[in-house]
Amino acid sequence: MNDGTPLPLGATASPDEVNFALAAPNATAVELCLFDGTGAHEQQRLRLQARTDGVWHARLPGARPGLVYGWRVHGPWSPAEGLRFNPAKLLLDPYAREIVGRYGGEDLFLGHDPAQPLQRDARDNAAIALKARVTTPLPAAPPGRSRIPAGERVLYEVHVRGQTRRHPGVPEALRGSYAGLAEPVVLDHLQRLGVTTLSLMPVQQRADESRLLALGLSNYWGYSTIGWFVPEVRYWSGRAGTTPASEFRALADAVHARGMELVIDVVYNHSAETDELGPTLSLRGIDNALYYHLRPDDRALYQNWTGCGNCLNLAEPRALALVMDSLRYWVCELGVDGFRFDLAPVLARGADGDFDPRAPFLAAIAQDPVLARTLLIAEPWDIGPGGYRLGEFPAGWLEWNDRFRDVQRGFWLQGIEGLGEFAHRFTASSDDFRRNARAPTASVSFITAHDGFTLRDLLSYNERHNLANGEGNRDGSGHNLSRNCGVEGETDDPAVRAERRRLQRVLLAVLLLSQGTPMLLAGDEIGHTQRGNNNAYCQDNDTTWLDWDRADGAMPAFVARLLALRREAAPLRSTQWWPAEAVPGTTALRWLAPEGHPMRNEDWQAGDRRAMAILFEAPPPAERWLVLLNAGTAPVGFTLPPGRWTCRLASDAADDEAAAQRLDATQTLAPGSLWVAKT
Known part of the structure; x- marks a missing residue:
């Protein structure tokens, strides 16, 4: 030696x-x-x-x-x-x-x-x-992979194992693996939907918490990383001649061959070593005081801004280098196109614990010749002091916008959000994101995500049902803004089932036709249920595995129609903010009352107003687009702007019933519906 x-x-x-x-x-x-x-x-x-x-x-x-x-x-x-x-x-x-x-x-x-x-x-x-x-390096990932234009990007949050574990079209030996996700039948489905970007839940190797292991459970979501350069071995098929790394790389290559992007959810905010009573696996024994944020009043204890027992200290150059080297490895050797950073404010907290938008980590990313070109998505909150930082990440970053989620649920399901708040979130939350020259696409809009109810459960349960997690049903959010439509859980009542289906469709419509970058939760397009578990982080079983044999056969086609409409209607995916005042000769956004006149202050403020129209006015010969919406409990009549309007989508109609239908000068919308028309 x-x-x-x-x-x-x-x-x-x-x-x-x-x-x-x-x-x-x-x-x-x-x-x-x-x-x-x-x-x-x-x-x-x-x-x-x-x-x-x-x-x-x-x-x-x-x-x-x-x-x-x-x-x-x-x-x-x-x-x-x-x-x-x-x-x-x-x-x-x-x-x-x-x-x-x-x-x-x-x-x-x-x-x-x-x-x-x-x-x-x-x-x-x-x-x-x-x-x-010790391993042999993989060949460098091909340079010059295509980047999806910001206005065309549609994210699909997916779990490698859950997506294919029960997929009948995937060979049994490959189900639940990287190779299974790369199967043509799986990628064909996503392309038919119109998805452009797969956002994988954590795939770096994890170590499950001892509490879960004692209960016979595991950290299925994967937010318990111990190997920041290692693809999770549990998602490897084990095929001869492959390794977890080579199989993951083959997945990335298969995604790129479809012209799609691959993003991974990464956990650099904490490690699997948990708190001071946790195991000594790696960093704790290598140099505990260097790699972790310790409490200044008692350095035997860890700062716990993550809720997971510890926080990595990226204000330390050695800890920062570990993260940067890991990120470059996933891009340069494993072929990913970007990252979704779990609890991202932790990564930008200094030695004093304060969030700093110019923190070493954010500065290092911005100047890195490899990483600055990747897709960067922040979960913009943690549980530390001042931990909610929506809209405060630098230009070039996207952020999960939970306010879009909560406002849309409140508006459509609870009747507790007004038209003004709906309009603000529908147009990408300018108050939060229109700073530092950021575009509307910086807002990642979602109705559901891995953390919380699925779309089907959002309309089937008023309460969480998490007893299987072993925490006495105390875990998971109690503030779901859900609506069970009169029955808690599954039912054969045709009226309840019809209402649930109608509300699923309108929520999908408002998500996929709003400004910003939409994100669809895997399984929502086939009606996946977790039986009311809104925190299924430890359920590696048929609670979380998508049941393709019981898929809602009509819903994927509806999602595909929505995304085709999004591609067709440029104003619905604008990458520029709409000006407060219309600019002559350009497309303008106008808010209209159902009676046809521009929205007035009293219209915006009226608590009983649950309907309006959104007109994208364009000079001839450009097409004009019109969105009509009614979130109320009674039908609403609309007076349409002058013109020959053709219905392109009616969320409350049978799949093709409204296509190419010529609209009258007045039109009535049923409760809980959204229509799109063009001239």
């Missing part, structure tokens, strides 16, 4: 050797431990002699890809100072490209004595610890 080099971090194979490097500036000694191919037996322990700027490094001649290794890191044990070094615990390299073993919740992983948490545990866990396997 010789000194090697401090960069790159992790294990880097060359034809005749492997270079190892680990950033642990507060450690007093570091040992590289080599194992047999199974990872069960430690065969050699090598103490590193070289340290450069806090990086321990060595080169091992004769080593090859396939070598299994882990780290033992020496240093003081002083939780009160944030120091939790324990060489009895073998540690996973945070730069691992492949992981051997799986965390099973054993207390042998604890760095502290289970009975005395402030004392170091002396038991050795090497036999069962997570280890890294």
